[in-house]
Amino acid sequence: MIQLKITMTGKGFSPKDKWSVFDGQTKEFNNMIDAKKWLKEKYGKSKRSPIFVDTVLGKTKQVGYVYGFRNADMSHVPVEKWLQQDWVHFYLVNDLEINNVT
Numbered sequence: 372m373i374q375l376k377i378t379m380t381g382k383g384f385s386p387k388d389k390w391s392v393f394d395g396q397t398k399e400f401n402n403m404i405d406a407k408k409w410l411k412e413k414y415g416k417s418k419r420s421p422i423f424v425d426t427v428l429g430k431t432k433q434v435g436y437v438y439g440f441r442n443a444d445m446s447h448v449p450v451e452k453w454l455q456q457d458w459v460h461f462y463l464v465n466d467l468e469i470n471n472v473t
Contacts, residue, residue, distance in 0.1 A: 373406045374399050374462040375435075381442070381453045390456065399464070410459065414438045422458065435460040 375398045382388040400406040422435040435458065442455040 372399055372401065372464045373403055374464045375406060375410075376460045376462065378458040378460075379455065380458065381455045383453055406461070410436075410438075414440070414457070422460065 375396075377396045377398065378392055379394040379396070380390045380392050382390045398406075398409065400409065417438045417440040420437045420439070421433045422437060423431040424434050425431055438457045438459065440455055442453055444451040
């Protein structure tokens with residue numbers, strides 16, 4: 372099973388504004404094809420940058436993407452607008468047989 376952990380961050384348009392986390396989600400899919408299809412539907416042509424982490428061997432590996440876009444809340448007057456970056460981290464999840472764990 373593929374699991375996506377999404378951390379949603381946002382900030383105003385001023386260069387002095389700071390990024391802050393405002394939400395998080397976890398999505399699960401049967402395979403990578405379904406996960407990538409969902410990401411394409413959700414983020415469309417948003418700007419995408421890779422996320423890398425360091426390994427114990429001193430190398431790096433890609434573990435996800437940051438999607439950047441402009442967002443707005445139309446339910447308020449005046450309309451609130453902000454920059455948003457969603458950090459999407461991919462995980463491979465397997466069942467663990469408890470009887471075999473020491």
